[in-house]
Amino acid sequence: MLIRAKATTALLAACGLAVGGCGGGGPQSSSERITNGKVVLAVLNDQSGVYADLSGKNSVEAVKLAVADYQKKYGDAAVAKTIEVVSADHQNKPDIANNKAQELYDRQRADVILDVPTSSAALAVATQAAAKKRLFIAVSPATTALTGKACNKYTFHYAYDTWMLANGTGRTVTQQGAREWYIVYPDYAFGQDMEKSFTQAIQSAGGHVIAADPTPFPNDNFSTFLIKATTLKPKPQVLGTMQAGGDLVNLVKQYNQFRLREQGITLSTGLMFITDIHSLGPDAFAGTQFTDAWYWNFDERNRQWADRFTAATGTRPSFAHAANYSAALQYLEAVQRAGTDDADAVVTAMEGYTFDDVFARHAAIRAADHRVTHDVYLAEVKPKADVTRDWDYEKIVQTIPADRAFRPVAESAAAGCTLG
Amino acid sequence: MSDFVQQCFNGLVSGSFYALLALGLAVIFGMLGVVNFAHGSFYMLGAFSAYIGLESFGVPFWVALVAVPLLLGILGMVIERLLIHRLVDLDPLYNFLLTFGVALVLQDLMKRTYGVQSQPYPVPGGLAGQVNLGLFRYPAYQVFVLAISVSVCVGVWVLLTRTRVGMIVRGATERRDLTRALGVNVGLWVTPVFGFGTALAAFSGVLAAPMRAVNPLMGADLILVVFAVVVIGGLGSIVGSVLAGFTIGMLQALGNLYVPALSQTLVFIVMAVILLWRPAGLFGREEARA
Incomplete structure (x- = not known):
């Protein structure tokens, strides 16, 4: 190791001599720079x-x-x-x-x-x-x-992060008029975090979370919660799901089979990747709104x-x-x-x-x-009819500007971050 | 009231899968004395075969429902002949490890080819709607799943109690040596029974494709609960595993509703209690495993 380190130093020195300005502006100290x-x-x-x-x-x-x-x-x-x-x-x-x-x-x-x-x-x-x-x-x-x-x-x-997702989806969808939410979340750290962030964002936008239920993880039968959604009083306008991966696919398949959208309960997903849309086909998700950090198209x-x-x-x-x-x-x-x-x-x-x-x-x-x-984006899944090419699944509804997309510094400090 | 009934119904639909899978496990265990850890993989392969059939060859759901169990039943028989058969006479632990290995291999093969993301599979045309069950409306496909699962369970029960083949299988399950002594070639039936068990798993896999996420991990996620179901019903007991399957399904659905924090552990709590009370499970008989 020592010999190698010496050799590299020598090599670097040689490089420094040969190429005068390499990395110019950097501190030219005697110690190795790389x-x-x-x-x-x-x-x-x-x-x-x-x-x-x-x-x-x-x-x-x-x-x-x-x-x-x-x-x-x-x-x-x-x-x-x-x-x-x-x-x-x-x-x-x-x-x-x-x-x-x-x-x-x-x-x-x-x-x-x-x-x-x-x-x-x-x-x-x-x-x-x-x-x-x-x-x-x-x-x-x-x-x-x-x-x-x-x-x-x-x-x-x-x-x-969870704050950005909750702020993007929870706040925006509530502001668009869907005030009554029913949230289901997988019962582990990420799900609990998301539930908390979403509830905060929804309430600060003037919305109301009627109920929030933890679900087993992994889970392949969500009908208990889907039926509960239809029997809640007042009736929720949005089913907010914090599920991810296979669980999300299970839930969406069953959401469609129970015809919740036809009963006036739209679907909002906490975290969704384009690979999730690809795995179910756009029709299963059509109309679902979510926050995306970036979209290729x-x-x-x-x-x-x-x-x-x-x-x-x-x-x-x-x-x-x-x-x-x-x-x-x-x-x-x-x-x-x-x-x-x-x-x-x-x-x-x-x-x-x-x-x-x-x-x-x-x-x-x-x-x-x-x-x-x-900048982050509020996206909506396109219906299949609007999909013009492979993986062309999203319509960007709104760009959420960088300075409003993430948790303010003051809140990070309040959460215990003491860098600054 | 209608809510409660509806939740029970949800549980029965979940139970349909538990019952079909537990039934397959029970027959295999009864006949071979092998705890087949690869059972969940056959369930997963069933769903994947349905997907591959539809995607690459345009095979409709109804054809897949018949053809996939047949094909995977044959694959099961091949695996039994090539691998499991060789270890049957040794300590059961060997086959336990072997089938666990087979499960990992099958799972990773699918992972390698299809990744971990779920694959799409539509609900078959005629069953896309909802049906009115009087008290409430329910997705037609899920009603179909329940109906067909009950029919298959009843069918297998009839097969086992009313036919000569069934009598041999039951006989071999309970007293392998005695059955052999009566001049029945038990060995002849081992392979077909294993194939039949895996075919049942494949069948539930095809049934799951339209309503669940089709991915390489779907079997591994489910099989743990199915093992609990089999233990509760009584290892090797056919009626026991079916009844326990439906009961556990209902218990989970109601658990989700009333004690969500416990719903995942509920099955295992029930299992522990039942094992304390009846070590051989609800319908198991200890002397059956001689």
Whole structure:
């Protein structure tokens, strides 16, 4: 190891001599600017379980696209000359995520860990990031604890969170006139978090939650709750479901069979990925409103990136894929600005930075709680008749501007985040 | 009142799947003494075959309902001949591990090919609407599921009690050695019974496709409850597993409504209590497992 480190230092010194301005602007200290001579991006996510399709291995491909773009943009001037992308499967288990994160930081020398779906797993990785003083950009977990009591100097929260979903869907749908809600949520941390956030958002918009029921997880028969929805007094106008994955599909199939929409109870989903719509076909969801962090067919810029992604993976990107691309790119840009991959310097380069890329529009990295804010979208599932091409499932009803899409800093501070 | 009846009805629909799956498990256990852990995978394969049939070959639901159990029944027999058969004489633990392995292999094969996302499957044309059951309206397809499940359970019961084949199977289930001593070639029936059990699982899989998420994990999620059902009914008891299937379905539906926090554990609490009270299950006889 020692010999290798010396060799890299020598190599870097040579590079510094040969290419005068490489990474110009960065601090030209005597210590090595890129530790181990390379920048290591690690994608830690679910590669075989329920979240494998919406993020999984294809997020690794997305990160590779970001590396290619960075290298193309800076060429010889790139601070990170050698970039390595590694990945690991955490199987959505916090203990495995904890071990893998340790291994990635220590043995694989990861400079940053990306993605990490499943909130409990992400919280474990955030703890490791703080202990190892290395970066963690949480892309696909949902919990606001990452910018609340679990926030730390090295952890950033990127794509979405429960507050953003509840605010986008709960508040907007209530404001559109559907005031009476019945909420069903899976009985685990994410579901309970979502139920709380939605109830708050609905009430603050002048709506009313008639009842909120926890459901078993996993569950394949939702008829108990669907029938209860029709017998509640007053009658709910919206059934808000916080289910995800297979449970969401079960619920929607049965919602359609019980004809709740015909009885005036519309469906609103807390968290939905485009892969969910794809698995049931658009008709099953037609008219359902939900908050999306990004949609591939939103504009020409998104479509161009989606085509590149499709060429690499054979499938259309979910917002998690685009967000992983963006997070990797912004990390590398921060390394470029800092002139080093030293974690503290990169954190400083990221804090307060504003940018605009294919995923994150009008984006900013808040220094106070490390929430990355960007525009998000209220989307509606198109009926099949309106679908013109494969995966063309969403109509963007409304863009929720970045400064109103996420939890205000004051609330993060109240939730226990003391970075700022 | 009508609410309560309706919730019971929900439970019976869930119970339909438990009963069909438990029935298959019970026949297999009775005949082979094998706790078939791969049972949930055959349920999953049933739903997937229906989906693949429709998607790639345009096979309608009704054809799939007959053809898929036949095909997967044959696959079951092949697996019995090639693998399970070889371990039957050893400690039951060996087949327990083997079938568990088979379940993982089948599940991961489907995961590899189709990913973990659910696949779409429409409700068959004639059953898309709702029917009026007097007290309330109910989705036609779910009424159909209940009706066909009850018919199949009754059919299997008739087959087992009124035919010669059934008599041999029951005889072999209860006293394998004695049946053999009476000159019946028990071994001859082992493979077909295993095939029949897996066909029942496949059949419930096809039934599940229009109303449940079709994905590689659907069987694994369900099978745990089905094992509890079989234990409650009495391992190897055919009537017991069917009745326990419907009862547990109802219990879960009502549990969801009145004690949501407990609904997932309810089944296992009932199982524990019943095992304390009757170690062989409700309808099981301890001497049956000699």
